[in-house]
Amino acid sequence: MTGRIIKALSGFYYVYDYASGxxxxxxxxxxxxxxxxxxxxxDEAGFVITHEQDxxxxxxxxxxxxxxxxxxxxxxxxxxxxxxxxHTPDINFSLIDRYLVCLQYAGLTPVLVxxxxxxxxxxxxxxxxxxxxxxGFEMHFISVDDNSGIDEIxxxxxxxxxxxxxPSGAGKSSLxxxxxxxxxxxxxxxxxxTGRGRxxxxxxxxxxxxSDTFICDTPGFSTVYLPKIRENELKDxxxxxxxxxxxxxxxxxxxxxxxxxxxxxxxxxxxISRVRYENYCRSYxxxxxxxxxxxx
Numbered sequence: 001m002t003g004r005i006i007k008a009l010s011g012f013y014y015v016y017d018y019a020s021g022x023x024x025x026x027x028x029x030x031x032x033x034x035x036x037x038x039x040x041x042x043d044e045a046g047f048v049i050t051h052e053q054d055x056x057x058x059x060x061x062x063x064x065x066x067x068x069x070x071x072x073x074x075x076x077x078x079x080x081x082x083x084x085x086x087h088t089p090d091i092n093f094s095l096i097d098r099y100l101v102c103l104q105y106a107g108l109t110p111v112l113v114x115x116x117x118x119x120x121x122x123x124x125x126x127x128x129x130x131x132x133x134x135x136g137f138e139m140h141f142i143s144v145d146d147n148s149g150i151d152e153i154x155x156x157x158x159x160x161x162x163x164x165x166x167p168s169g170a171g172k173s174s175l176x177x178x179x180x181x182x183x184x185x186x187x188x189x190x191x192x193x194t195g196r197g198r199x200x201x202x203x204x205x206x207x208x209x210x211s212d213t214f215i216c217d218t219p220g221f222s223t224v225y226l227p228k229i230r231e232n233e234l235k236d237x238x239x240x241x242x243x244x245x246x247x248x249x250x251x252x253x254x255x256x257x258x259x260x261x262x263x264x265x266x267x268x269x270x271x272i273s274r275v276r277y278e279n280y281c282r283s284y285x286x287x288x289x290x291x292x293x294x295x296x
Contacts, residue, residue: 006206067107072218083166115171134240231287
């Protein structure tokens with residue numbers, strides 16, 4: 001039998017059987033531990049039923065993955081809704097850009113979703129659009145309070161296996177509740193003391209919206225670690241840089257100290273966001289230091 005792992009909790013993997021639509025609580029065979037392979041939510045799995053009445057089984061194999069992430073631990077997603085609020089908590093462009101790098105590295109197409117739009121001030125949306133102009137990332141401004149933008153998100157994720165990523169308190173679970181039309185996931189307010197969201201999602205879970213549309217809720221993270229890449233590869237995860245790189249004087253330009261750099265010229269001309277560029281420079285320096293320590 002073949003199905004998809006929709007939840008991992010307390011040593012059990014909950015597998016949605018494609019044929020019957022029944023969910024079975026399965027254990028992973030010891031061979032996975034022996035081969036250092038860990039089943040992930042989103043994995044397609046071959047399994048056998050051990051107790052039909054109790055709906056229990058064993059996972060015997062994991063089918064080849066099209067994508068995989070360690071944080072959040074999820075496989076076979078092709079879209080990632082990167083959900084963040086503009087206010088409550090306040091937007092963090094540095095964190096967003098780190099998420100964008102990680103999601104692209106994992107083989108996912110990021111979609112920027114700015115939640116709680118009912119709290120936005122007049123110029124907020126235009127300022128955010130300026131930051132990500134030229135990046136090519138799809139953007140949505142939504143509010144679950146009045147359902148604005150929710151139908152557009154439904155259209156975006158239709159026929160896809162999507163994951164929801166972003167910091168705690170950004171409204172990820174609220175968005176999933178709006179998409180499913182029922183309150184299936186716990187939500188909470190932002191802490192007044194810290195200004196950060198309280199984490200309500202404790203585990204990763206895949207929710208079926210239709211037979212070919214799934215969406216995954218994941219715990220939020222306030223810290224995102226960059227992928228294990230060389231610093232000169234970072235530029236490839238900034239689409240607006242890639243578009244201009246042929247105009248740089250030097251092949252392999254990393255857009256930091258090189259003269260006649262088309263990317264730096266675009267920043268000075270206001271064609272590329274200085275916020276994005278400065279975040280890139282900080283991440284470049286961070287990767288350079290990490291690689292210096294690891295490869296010396």
